[in-house]
Amino acid sequence: MMQGFVNQNCEAIIQVAVGHASKRKQMVKALIDTGFTGFLSLPQSIIASLGLPWHFRDVGTLGDGSEVIFEMYKASVIWDGQDRVIDVAASEADPLIGMSLLYGFKVEIEAVEGGIVAIKALK
Template identity: 75%
Template sequence: MMFGVVNSNCEAIIKVAVGRIGSPKIALDAVIDTGFTSFLSLPLSIITDLGLPWHYRDIGTLGDGSEVVFEIYKASVIWDGQEQIIDVAASDADPLVGMGLLYGFKLQIEAVEGGRVTIEAL
């Protein structure tokens, strides 16, 4: 089971440990975005600092319906105590956890500032 908190902007935040495959991980805060269908997005500066290898380009549709090209990198995350190899999309936004990483888990959010975020395997 994993836990997080709702911040003052009403965003559900969790810690994610991410790094290059076979290398030490760093823990960073990420916003849960249920409209994001991939696994994880990170700013390019973090991707560069971690030395994540480039994997491919993908076209994504944003919330306003516009399409953009995303650079996709490979990374390793610790998710529910287990290491997983995932795709990471480079983005200008804060780190986001998408539904790809949440798939197979139950997400509960107490939607008030300071509220608890709980993620548990189904």
């Protein structure tokens, strides 16, 4: 099980260890975004500091219906105690955890400031 918290803006936050497969991982605080279908988004500055390898370009649709092109990178994350290789979208927004990373997990949120966010594998 993984745990996080609800911040003062009523956003569900968890920390995830992210890095290049052959390098040390860095802890990143990320918002859970159920409208984001990808795995993880990170600002370019974090992607560069981690030395993540570029993978491909992808077209994404934003909440307002507009389409943008995302630069996609490969990263290794520790998720539920397991090392996973995932795609990371470069975005200048706050880091986001998307539904592809949450797939197969139950998310419980105590929707009050300081509330607990719990993510458990569905088995």
